[in-house]
Amino acid sequence: MPTVNVMPADAKKLDEIIKSYENKQGRVLGVLEEAQKLNKHNYLPEETINYISSKLNVPLSRLYSIVTFYSFFNLKPQGDHTIIVCRGTACHTKGSKSLLDDIAAMFGGTKELEGGEPSFTTPDNKFTIRTVACFGQCALAPVVSIDGVIHSNVSPPQLRRLVDKTLKGRK
Ligand code: FES
Incomplete structure (x- = not known):
């Protein structure tokens, strides 16, 4: 004790x-x-x-x-917003790696993700980026969740728009 x-x-x-x-x-x-x-x-x-x-x-x-x-517990500070990118096979095949690369380019964190960390949080604590093994929605690949809302068939430009909306506080 x-x-x-x-x-x-x-x-x-x-x-x-x-x-x-x-x-x-x-x-x-x-x-x-x-x-x-x-x-x-x-x-x-x-x-x-x-x-x-x-x-x-x-x-x-x-x-x-x-x-x-339990995955809902965190030992490190979390961002105000959470982006989760699916890295399962179906999503990988449909381009989830480039979504993750885009996110890394937007926010940094490339080193953490490449080093095998499952998540990173931006220094300003605005965003936490995580990966998940499968959302169970493989037919909608690639799948990204932003603040708990699932987005399907996400393309890199769409991802940028979603992040931009999140930053501006729009849904
Ligand atoms: S592999 Fe991405 S939802 Fe199943």
């Missing part, structure tokens, strides 16, 4: 969350989920995980195995 050296800024709110899950099933998962929502960049900082570990009396190793198992 960690000794909490660095108190998270939102310790008070974390205490309330932990209290609200007292004697509830799925307590650990629930607390982690709510704790992530507290963070404006939608992730679980190290001090938050340490704090939860000490308060719930759950080993850090268990918390990290949960957080790394």
Whole structure:
């Protein structure tokens, strides 16, 4: 169990969350989920995980195995917008690699993606770019999701328009 050296800024709110899950099933998962929502960049900082570990009396190793198992948990700050490019076979065949290359050209992050990282976030925290193995919509390849909205048969010019609209706050 960690000794909490660095108190998270939102310790008070974390205490309330932990209290609200007292004697509830799925307590650990629930607390982690709510704790992530507290963070404006939608992730679980190290001090938050340490704090939860000490308060719930759950080993850090268990918390990290949960957080790394579920894809909706993040250990790094996330962008205001999320772009997910499908890299499954059908999408690859229909050009998803060039979509990803275009995104890398727009936002940087080429190194991260080429280095095998599944995602990167722009330094201004505006966009997080992820890849996924398959959206289950192979007939619509190539598929890109922007802020949870699925776009099908996406071409590079269309992708640029979608990113532009997202930046301007239009749907
Ligand atoms: S391979 Fe892209 S949706 Fe299935």
